[in-house]
Each structure stands twice: as C-alpha cells, then as structure tokens.
Amino acid sequence: MTVVVSKRDVGVCRQEFEIEVPASEVDAEYLRVARDYRRRARIDGFRKGKAPLDLVRQRFAGSIGEDVSERLAPKYWQRASEEDGVQAMLPPSVAPVQAAPGQPLRFTVTVDVEPEVEIGDSRSFELPQPGTEPSEAEVDELLEQVRLQRSTWVPVDRAAARGDRVRGRIHRAAMPGFVPEAAAEDEDHDGANDHRGPATHDIDLELGDERAWPELTDNLTGLSAGQKSDFERTETEDDVERQRGYEIEVDEVLERKLPDVDDDWASGLAATIETVDDLRRQLGDQVQAQKVEQAGQQRTDALLDQLRDRYPVTLPEAVVEREALQMARSYANNLARQGFDFERQQLPWEQLMEEIRPQAEKRAHASFLLDRIARDDGVEATAEDLERALEIMARARNTNRGRLRRELERDGGLEMLRVELRRDRTVQALLAANTPPEEASAPADEPAAEGED
Incomplete structure (x- = not known):
C-alpha cells in the first residue's frame, strides 16, 4: 500500500509530499506512547504508573499526539522516499502535525532533491x-x-640600501585632538585614546620587506647610523583620514652575508x-x-x-548556501588558529559570503556530480582511508586520534569526512581512467618524387 498521497514541485529541485499513515498504525503507536506516559505520570489520587490509561490519554492528549507524530513521521517519510526513489540533498522539513486516535495521520514533507x-x-x-x-x-x-x-647579518659603516637590515627607533607624533591621560580626569578612562598619543618603539626590519610600511623603506634608505628622518603618512580613524607625523632614527645598518656554496658548507x-x-x-x-x-592539482582542477x-545543473539554493557557510566557517577557523581576535575585530560576514558564493556554487556542483558517479560506480572510502585521514588531522590539531574521532562523531563530522574521502577516491578513479591526450606527431617528410630536385 502506497503511503504517498500526493507529490508536487514547489521550486527548483524542491518537492512537497503529502504522506498518510493508516489509522491502525496511529492507534498502535498512540497506545505505546500513552503507556509510556502512564509509567512516568504523577496524577493526584493514583500511585506512579497506576493511573487508568483512559485518564492518562485524556490528561496528556496534546503531548501524546505530538509524540506519536514525531515517531511516525520519520518512519513513514523513509518509507515514502524509498517508495518514490527520492534522492534528498538536505534533511527534509516536516510540517508540524498532531496525531489523533482513530484517524489516519496526514503530514507534509518538503525536501530539496537532486537535479x-x-x-x-x-x-x-x-x-x-x-x-x-x-x-x-x-x-x-x-x-x-x-x-x-x-x-648572517654583519654591521657596515655606510648608508642603508634596499635589502639591508636597519635597527633603530620610530617616534610617533600625537594626533590632533589627543588628550593626555595624565590630564584626563575621567576615572573610567580605558586607554582607548592612547593610540592617538605620542609613542616610541624599536624597529628592526629589512628594507623592502613588503609587510612594512613603504614609507619606512623609502625614508630609511640612504641613512647611516646616527642619522634621522621624518615623514607623514595618511591614517584612517572612524572613517576619517588624517595625516600623522613620524620620526625615525638609525642605530645600526647591517648587510646580509651569504655563505659560499662549497662542499664544506x-x-x-x-x-x-x-x-x-x-x-x-x-x-x-x-x-x-x-x-x-x-601537476596532480592541475589535472584535478581540469577534470572538475x-x-x-x-x-550543467541547477542546484537547490539551500545546498549552495550550506556550502558557502561551510567555507566561511573553515576560513574563520583558520583565522582563529592564527590568533585572530574575534572580540576586537569583526569579520565582514555579508561581504565574505558574497565573495565566497561563486566558489561555493562550483564546489557544490562538483560535489554533487562526484557523489552521483560514486553511487553509480559503487565507490566507497575504506576503513584504511578513514584511519589515515584521522591520523593526519590529529597530528595537525595536536591531539590523539581517538579523541578526534569522538569529537567528530558527536557533531556529525565523521560522516562528512567519509563523504569527502569517497569523493577523493572518485576523483582518483577518474584521473586514473583518463590518460593524457597523445601528442600529435608531426608528419614525416615525404620523399621527393623522381626527377625533382
């Protein structure tokens, strides 16, 4: 007996199913749930677990009906999806419904399906x-x-040039509007104004280092030990650009000495x-x-x-959004491991998600096709694949494999890892089956006809 009453398309790769559970199944489940409630219920005038079943059903009718629906809906959705051959790309959405004894249970499921x-x-x-x-x-x-x-670096008695190393100090002038902390009578002063004030810091940098301000390289070049220079640079505060003055003083100029390439070295x-x-x-x-x-990465990129x-396919919007969110979270986790302070700095999430989306669409598209090929060809990740991947991840995270496995099992990450490993195996199988194109050989010179020079 079919359990699918109706099915209709409600969007791109999105379908809505109306499913019916027979009244006999509802009554049987209703009885099981009501008995569970009676065992736990405390009702005045009756010992725990001894209240009449009809009274329990009457007292907890709403809750029992909801529990019956929650138990039967997943079971019958699984049956309906197998019956209809549904290939869901995301977990389904089940509309809330309450079962009633003596009546069939009808509920609606909306699901994003494969294109x-x-x-x-x-x-x-x-x-x-x-x-x-x-x-x-x-x-x-x-x-x-x-x-x-x-x-090695050795001191030299000459003017600094690009590629040299300079040690010294940089003096920062106060910005307009700075109020010295000593003059501020606010007892709750939190130091937020301090970056506007004057300061002196040691410097030790290689001239031309792209990580340093270009103004530093420009103004330190040509200075010798004991010499000074000053410059201004534009700085932005609260979306307002201001000029700020700096003075730099050179203590020492060092030159890089490269080792000779010989057998001793x-x-x-x-x-x-x-x-x-x-x-x-x-x-x-x-x-x-x-x-x-x-070369392997180039071949993989070309294959995908x-x-x-x-x-070409059009994927459900929710699938692309999930891929973009996973990519954004991975990016944020990498920043966190590098020491990014999310409390002091805010990531522009909306801009990040917008920039990530084109790549997310490509990744989701490739993942869908690889999953289809893996299913059609019976490709699966082996237990050895999983253990090897866990070992590599555990070393990278400075933890042991058992603890990592338990963490992944708790949040569903272990199954996702299996999926990624299966996709990797599918890619390797496709690469192995696709030999590189043969180089077209140049035609051999034809022999000259008799009588020709």
Missing part, C-alpha cells in the same frame, strides 16, 4: 600532463633560498649531504615532489571544470 541529470561517459576528458622534471634554474632558485636562510646542512652535488640532488627531489603535487561543463 535530474544523466551521467554518461566520465572517462574521456582531456587532462593536462605538466612536466615534473626539475630544471637547473629551479634547483638554483631553491639553492638560493637555502643560502638566504643560512645567511653543504656538508654542514644535513648528515645525508657531503657535497654540493648531493645538496643539488636533494633539492632537485624537493622541486620534483612539488611539481608532481602541482570539464565535468561541470559537460553536466
């Missing part, structure tokens, strides 16, 4: 095959980075290195590993782009 798309050939994509062999220039560049990391870098040739081989291996990883182009 209709026929996944055909997913093994004929043209994927790039970037080269992964390290070049001499790439090894040279990495070697130069090692030299920079192992460099190379052998001191690691026990596995004895010569410069050994060092270059290891650096070449690092370059190659990085290029292999980048072509998959989306081949199978």
